[in-house]
Amino acid sequence: QTVVTQEPSFSVSPGGTVTLTCGLSSGSVSTSYYPSWYQQTPGQAPRTLIYSTNIRSSGVPDRFSGSILGNKAALIITGAQADDESDYYCLLFMGSGISVFGGGTKVTVL
Amino acid sequence: DVQLVESGGGLVQPGGSLRLSCAASGFTFSSYAMSWVRQAPGKGLEWVSAIGGSGGNTYYADSVKGRFTISRDNSKNTLYLQMNSLRVEDTAVYYCAKRVVEVAGRYYFYMDVWGKGTTVTVS
Numbered sequence: 001q002t003v004v005t006q007e008p009s010f011s012v013s014p015g016g017t018v019t020l021t022c023g024l025s026s027g028s029v030s031t032s033y034y035p036s037w038y039q040q041t042p043g044q045a046p047r048t049l050i051y052s053t054n055i056r057s058s059g060v061p062d063r064f065s066g067s068i069l070g071n072k073a074a075l076i077i078t079g080a081q082a083d084d085e086s087d088y089y090c091l092l093f094m095g096s097g098i099s100v101f102g103g104g105t106k107v108t109v110l
Numbered sequence: 111d112v113q114l115v116e117s118g119g120g121l122v123q124p125g126g127s128l129r130l131s132c133a134a135s136g137f138t139f140s141s142y143a144m145s146w147v148r149q150a151p152g153k154g155l156e157w158v159s160a161i162g163g164s165g166g167n168t169y170y171a172d173s174v175k176g177r178f179t180i181s182r183d184n185s186k187n188t189l190y191l192q193m194n195s196l197r198v199e200d201t202a203v204y205y206c207a208k209r210v211v212e213v214a215g216r217y218y219f220y221m222d223v224w225g226k227g228t229t230v231t232v233s
Binding site: 001034036038040045046047048051052057087089091093096097098099100101102103104 | 145147154155156157160167168169171172205207210216217218219220221222223224225226227
C-alpha cells in the first residue's frame with residue numbers, strides 16, 4: 001500500500017522561508033495526484049490552503065504557495081509569521097475516488 | 111454562509127454501532143460530493159470516505175471498508191456515516207467536508223469547507 005510521506009517537523013525563523021514536501025513511498029507525485037494542502041492548529045478543524053498543486057484557496061495569504069519540486073509536491077511558506085505555527089497536511093488523489101493524507105508536518109516558528 | 115455541522119458522536123463499546131450526521135447549509139448540497147475525515151487523538155488526519163452528489167458513487171479507505179457506510183439525503187441536505195463493528199482504533203474526531211471534484215470541466219479533488227467535528231470514543 002502506497003504511503004504519503006511528509007517531514008515530521010520543521011523549524012523556521014520569523015520572516016524566513018520553509019519548504020514542506022509531500023512524497024510517495026513508491027513513485028513520484030505529479031499534478032495528476034491533484035495535491036492539496038491543509039493547515040490545522042490544535043483543537044481546530046483543518047483550513048484549506050492550496051489545491052490542485054498551486055491554487056490558493058480564498059483568503060489565503062500569498063506567502064503560501066504550492067508547486068511540484070522534483071518528485072514531490074511542495075508547500076512553501078515565505079516570510080513566516082508567528083501564527084503560521086501549525087500542523088500542515090497534504091492530500092493526494094490516488095484514483096478510483098480514493099484520497100490519502102500524509103502524516104503531517106509540525107511547523108514551529110522561533 | 112456555507113456551513114457544515116456534525117452530530118451523533120459519543121461513547122460506544124467495541125463492536126457497537128453509531129451513526130454520524132452532517133447538516134449542510136449555504137450551498138446546493140446535491141451538486142457536491144462530500145467526505146468524512148477523522149483524526150485520532152494526537153494523530154494526523156485520515157481520509158475515511160466520500161460520496162458523489164447524487165449518492166450513487168461511494169468510496170472508502172481500506173481501514174473502514176465493509177464496516178462503515180456513507181450515505182446522503184439530498185432532500186434534507188444531510189450527510190451520514192453509519193459505523194458498525196466499531197473498534198478502539200476508530201476513536202477519533204470525525205469531520206465532514208465538502209469535496210470539490212470538478213468545476214467547469216476541470217478536476218480538483220480537494221476539500222474546501224470543513225465542519226467543526228464530532229467526537230467518537232470506542233471504549
